Amino acid sequence: MAEQDVIELLMAQHGRIRDLFDEVEQASPDKVEEAFGRLTRMLSVHETAEEEIVHPYARRKLDNGQGVVADRLGEENHAKRLLLDLHRDGVDHSRFWERLTELRTAVMMHARGEERYEFARLRACTSTAERRAMAAAVRAAETLAPVRPHPGTETAVKNLLMGPPLAIMDRAREVIRKALGKG
Structure with missing residues (x-):
């Protein structure tokens, strides 16, 4: 199954992200906010x-892993800042x-960079078992991840320390917005 391999899982998610950008761009005016939320x-x-x-795995396994990561x-931080600005200003902002x-351009360039410089090299130097274990770990991490951008948390340590509390706050915020009819 393709999703058992971390690289296939992440590349499938890159495809889903492209689809979500399309969904936002094609949404009717009353559905843009919902699509942008997804x-x-x-x-x-x-x-x-x-x-x-x-x-973190790529840092250890790849030649020049520190540089690749x-x-x-850097790309992720830039995209998070753009996403945070968009989210903060809302879909009705004149420059939305x-x-x-x-x-979209920043995210797609980032995805291509990952696929070319990180994922392809990881596939070459890892076993099927390693990639399957990483896929399971990615799925577990996603269950505890924040659902809004938080620039400045681009390290594993910061994500592990700050991620769960931010995720709880983000999810609570979503519940409150839905209860108030705002999302």
Whole structure:
């Protein structure tokens, strides 16, 4: 099963993220916020799991792993900041669509960088068993990940320390917004 391999799992998620961008862009005006919420959630959870599981492993396993991961973390931080700004300003902001395009470009460039410089090299130097274990760890990390962007938490340690409390706050915020009819 493809999802048992961490690289296939993450690449499938990259495809899902592309689909979610399309969904936001094609949504009717009354559905944009809901679609953008799904995109925000997916990006936040996906990046947190990569930061906690994949990047630390790549640092240790890959030649120049520190450099490869540092480049990816810089890209992730930039995308998180863009996403946070979009989320904070809301879908009715005058520059929402322009900034969404900027976010999409940044996220897609980041995904290509991961696939080319990190994932391909990880596949070459890891066993099937390692990739399956990493996939299980990624799925577990996603259950505890924050559902909103939190720039500055791009390390495994910061994610492990701050992730669960942020996730609880994010999820509580979602419940409250739904109860108030705002999301």
